[in-house]
Amino acid sequence: MSEPVRVDKWMWAVRLFKTRGLAAKACETGRVKVGERLLKAASDLRGGELLDLPFPEGPGTRTVRVLGLIDKRVGVPEARAACEEITPSGVTEQRKIWSESRALRLIGDQGRPTKKNRRQIEDQKRGFFE
Structure with missing residues (x-):
């Protein structure tokens, strides 16, 4: 052993x-x-x-x-x-959503997100926490 x-x-x-x-x-x-x-x-x-x-x-x-x-x-x-x-697969799905929303926040070197990017981030957050 x-x-x-x-x-x-x-x-x-x-x-x-x-x-x-x-x-x-x-x-x-x-x-x-x-x-x-x-x-x-x-x-x-x-x-x-x-x-x-x-x-x-x-x-x-x-x-x-x-x-x-x-x-x-x-x-x-x-x-x-x-x-x-x-x-469990549910945790894996939540991780995928989290990483996608994080990637959206890190797009480009523009600093502050555009209005379109902000809306995408909010949509992702709503999906993650519901």
Whole structure:
């Protein structure tokens, strides 16, 4: 049986977070859970557990199943083999809407949005929060 791995190391190794520091920060804020139990960065992770964790950017919580324990950053194929994304489709749809509305806000270097852009942003926000 393989040895347990620190939660922050695993989340970084399977590329759920860009840096190990961001993974540790997510744990510190109390947003990483296994069931109802909050995890600290140094908590041991075991195979088969279901993790609820925040997306690195934006709203929502993703659910990931631990399939393999790795503590070194590896290539994408190996990283995908170590975890299984089981986030509900509703959360995925909300993330898509959020990212599209964010992209609309970041269009061009014009600074303040035009009236047309403002209307598009408001339409996106209404769809996201309803």
